[in-house]
Amino acid sequence: MSSILMKSTRNKVHRFLKFVFLFALFLGIYKFYTVYLDDLREESADEDDLQTVFLAENKVEVYKKWLNCAKWSLMIIEDPVQFWTQFTKITQKCDEEAEIDKLGLITLKNKDEDKIAILPRNNDEKHTFITLGIGRDITGEQRWKRKMGKLGKEVDFYGADPMTEVNEDLYPQIGKYFPFAVAKNPGYATASVLKNRQYVNQSVVHVDINYFIEKLLRINKIDNLWMDAEGAEYDLFEIFEKNGSFAKKGIEVCQINIEVHLSETGPNHLNYEKFMKFVKMLIREEQFAVFKTEEVIHMRMYMFNFASTTVSLVDSAGFTPTKYELTLTTEFGEENTFTGNVKIHVNVTGSVKEFDLKVSKDLNVERVAFFQASSIIRGGPNTLGRVILDIVKKGDSIHVPLDEEITSESIKELGYIEVDYKGKVGEKGAKKGLFLFNSSDYETNLKNGNAIHLFPILEDVAAPLTLSVLTPWRAGVETTLKAGEHESVTESGLISNNFNSGNEKIKISDLYFKINAPTPLILD
Known part of the structure; x- marks a missing residue:
């Protein structure tokens, strides 16, 4: 009898252990699968977001439309409570009318909310990011860091939160952590802080925001400011005024995600009034726009400084590409080098005296020229061209000054930029530009x-x-473009493999091709 019981017990233990093993295996596979899917989603989101840096719409017009809507819809409201309750509905309508998606807004997801940002289009390689109120969550900051890294830009992160639990271990993963609250005035005062997963009032040390920025961080430019000050934001509204404390000290802030809180115990009449005055000040001073508002008891909103120099966004005049002519020469020598010639045909908005080309510092630009024609002679454009000598190289950019203004009239018949350059094919595994995908053949990744x-x-x-x-000869080119007429280049002994997009418009970043090395000629 006892042996039967022992055997039965062993069977139950085996079944239990088998169940535990299978359950653990299932959890492991599920976790791996979900992480894998998350990685794929993040990679896809990055690819879409990074393309926003190339948007070329007129950003001034977007802001003008938003500002006009805000003036006519918000400035006429006098009641502070009505202003608060109607604010989200009105600003969302203004967002739609202004077509703010043309600005290239991207979403950075935190664990319980979405932050908004615009990827920079300037040539600064270093950017500054400040988080006031970390709240045990740096998911959004990590996403921003990853996207900026893919643009070749570094971000200096600074975070302040008086609650050290979790935050003191979390924020140093991306930047420098400060264990205090940042407010308008220094001192020891009551603040709403996150403790045991709920907000409670607690006395904490406050540091003056101007001292924090100017003396501790020693910076005068803030590219991103995320502010969740749990009520202290009302006294900080003044830093966004044209004659506020930031402006007087020469501190510039470009884009802000801010939460404006109501008191949970009330009354909120004074807060409603402060908020209305703040927003109307922003509209009146025509510096910041307020986008993507959301009311979740408190008010979440994204602010962008259209007067800021930290992001190249407001461009009332400039060139817009209308056609690309791309030529690449690869001879498959020991050095694996290539030469390139690019013609960018353009239209112009306003008048242009200078422009910037985006080009990797790894490419050796040998010549930049501009060709134009305002009239026809003998059936063709009367083209004038000039080589620009005073180009300025800085990072992945070239600044090109022109000796005379280019207008729509001066390029009425023809206008294009021409660039000659040389480069080196990337090593196997480089995965950017033109690179080896095996020991001899080349492939592109332009996204x-x-x-x-x-x-x-x-x-x-x-x-x-x-x-x-x-x-x-005997090399091959594979691409998704339509094949044109190939032709020999007599003087060089090469063959020109010609392709085109036909009537279809495509981005250079969407171009893909492979160049297969020449195959040996075998004679029977």
């Missing part, structure tokens, strides 16, 4: 900002495109 590693560009906007790849 996620990688176009500038192979072709100089103005803005990555869609336009008709031609591609000519000059190779030795």
Whole structure:
């Protein structure tokens, strides 16, 4: 009898252990699968977000439309309570009318909310990010860091929160952590802080925000400011005024995610009034716009400084690409080098005296020229061209000054930028520009900002495109473009493999091709 019981017990234990093993295996596979899917989603989101840096719409017009809507819809409301309750509905309507998506807004998801941002289009390689009120969550900051890294930009993170639990271990993963609250005035005062998963009032040390920025951080430019000050934000509204304390000290802030809180115990009449005055001040001073508002008891909103120099966004005049002519010569020598020629045909808004080309610092630009024609002679454009000598190289950019203004009239018949350059094919595994995908053949990856590693560009906007790849005989070119007439280049002994997009407009970043090394000639 006892042996039967022992056997039965052993069977139950085995079944239990088997169940535990299978359950643990299932959990492991499920976790791996969900992480894998999350990685794929993040990679796809990054690819879409990184393309926003090439948007070329007129951003001034977007702001003007938003400002006009805000003036007519918000400035007429006099009652502070009505202003608060109607604010989200009205600003969402203004967002739609202004088509703010043309600005390239991206979403950075935190664990319980969405933050909004615009990826920078300037040439600064270092950017500053400040979090006031960490709240045990740096998911959004990590996403921003990853996207900026893919643009080749570094971010200095600074975070302040008086609650050290979790935050003191969390924020140093991305930047420098400060264990205090940041407010308008220094001192020891009551603040609403997150403790045991709920907000409670507690006396904490407060540091003056101007002292924090100017003396502790020693910076005068804030690219991103995320502010969740749990009520202290009302006294900080003044830093966004044209004559506020930031302006007087020369501190510039570009984009802000801010939460404006109501008192849970009430009354809130004074807070409603402060909020209305703040927003009306922003509209009246025509510096900040307020986008993507959301009311969740408190008010979440994204502010962008259209007067800021930290993000190249307001561009009332400039070139817009209308056609690309791309030529690449690869001879498959021991050095694996290539030479390139790019012609970017353009239209112009306003008048242009200078422009910037986006081009990797790894490419050796040998010549930049501009060709124009305002009239026809003998059936063709009366073209005048000039080489620009005073170009200025800085990072992944070239500043090009022109000796005279270019207007729509001066390029009425023809206008294009021409660039000659040389480069080196990337090693196997480089995965950007033109690179080896085996021991001898080349492949391209121009997405996620990688176009500038192979072709100089103005803005990555869609336009008709031609591609000519000059190779030795018996080399091959594979691409998704339509094949044109291939032709021999007599003086060089090469063949020009010609392709085009036909009537379709495509971005350079969407271009893909492979260049197969020449195959040996075998004679029977």
